[in-house]
Amino acid sequence: MHKPNLITLIDALLPQTQCTKCTYQGCKPYAKAIAEGEAINKCPPGGEETIKALATLLDRPVIPLEAVKPIPAQVAYIKEGQCIGCTKCIQACPVDAIVGAAKLMHTVIATECTGCELCVIPCPVDCIEMLPLPIDITPLTGDSAHTKPQRIARQLKRDHARNRFEFRHKRLARLEKQKQLEHQARLQRLAEDGIVKPLANKQTISDKVKIKQITSTLTIEQKRLKIDAAMAQVALKKAEKQLQQYNTPELQQQVELLKVKVAETERALINNQ
Ligand code: SF4
Numbered sequence: 001m002h003k004p005n006l007i008t009l010i011d012a013l014l015p016q017t018q019c020t021k022c023t024y025q026g027c028k029p030y031a032k033a034i035a036e037g038e039a040i041n042k043c044p045p046g047g048e049e050t051i052k053a054l055a056t057l058l059d060r061p062v063i064p065l066e067a068v069k070p071i072p073a074q075v076a077y078i079k080e081g082q083c084i085g086c087t088k089c090i091q092a093c094p095v096d097a098i099v100g101a102a103k104l105m106h107t108v109i110a111t112e113c114t115g116c117e118l119c120v121i122p123c124p125v126d127c128i129e130m131l132p133l134p135i136d137i138t139p140l141t142g143d144s145a146h147t148k149p150q151r152i153a154r155q156l157k158r159d160h161a162r163n164r165f166e167f168r169h170k171r172l173a174r175l176e177k178q179k180q181l182e183h184q185a186r187l188q189r190l191a192e193d194g195i196v197k198p199l200a201n202k203q204t205i206s207d208k209v210k211i212k213q214i215t216s217t218l219t220i221e222q223k224r225l226k227i228d229a230a231m232a233q234v235a236l237k238k239a240e241k242q243l244q245q246y247n248t249p250e251l252q253q254q255v256e257l258l259k260v261k262v263a264e265t266e267r268a269l270i271n272n273q
């Protein structure tokens, strides 16, 4: 079978929550890895049904799910009274299912939420909880469609979630490019004003210090570092809690990364006192 078609066929069997619990950055990257020989049992939201479907497609044996248990159909809920409007959850959501503006309360669009849990750890005030998906909303997870109409509805919703995920990626790539161009233009202006060396030359440490002095003050920097350190601590606690619950390799990796982040933020704080 031609490889891109095989990847598409595998991806069509995956839940499209884009939760990264398979240790890949979404369902399509995991589909690509499976096509290249990766194990078919790494998707907790897919559960047994997905393993069986992949085994049939690829003519491989059915094996048990790697995670301790499958992830059920669920939806994120923001306790709005506690939300401080920091937008961290919006940045984490892979399918743009959260609405809200900076410093204003945020809300989850339940019908768009894939239940991926990616917004839970970044929330600095721990005001997002995962609830069972209401029965009137079509689930994405495996073992959740038992009749033909249910299977069709689920496939349509998976296609919709995939489209939203891909659309978001394209939008973020466009914004990143724009940001880089604006940064270059800002440096160019500073170079023209003689504040830093021209762009053609490599920036020295003193150039970077000058730019920092122009764009921020020490007090603001210290505040930011304090917030970063506190948020890293909260994120680590939540990741450790999720690790206890699901024990996936991806969560283990996340906990290790967050431990490093906590150490880094604390070091940065001490260095800036
Ligand atoms: S649903 Fe999550 S674990 Fe399953 S393939 Fe997609 S990203 Fe990976």
Ligand code: SF4
Residues within 6 Å of the ligand: 075, 076, 092, 093, 094, 095, 096, 097, 098, 108, 112, 113, 114, 115, 116, 117, 118, 119, 120
């Ligand atoms: S709202 Fe949270 S759980 Fe729902 S899709 Fe977005 S990040 Fe995932």
Ligand code: SF4
Residues within 6 Å of the ligand: 078, 082, 083, 084, 085, 086, 087, 088, 089, 090, 100, 105, 106, 122, 123, 124, 125, 126, 127, 128
């Ligand atoms: S991360 Fe938490 S506090 Fe921040 S906007 Fe989202 S729900 Fe509100």
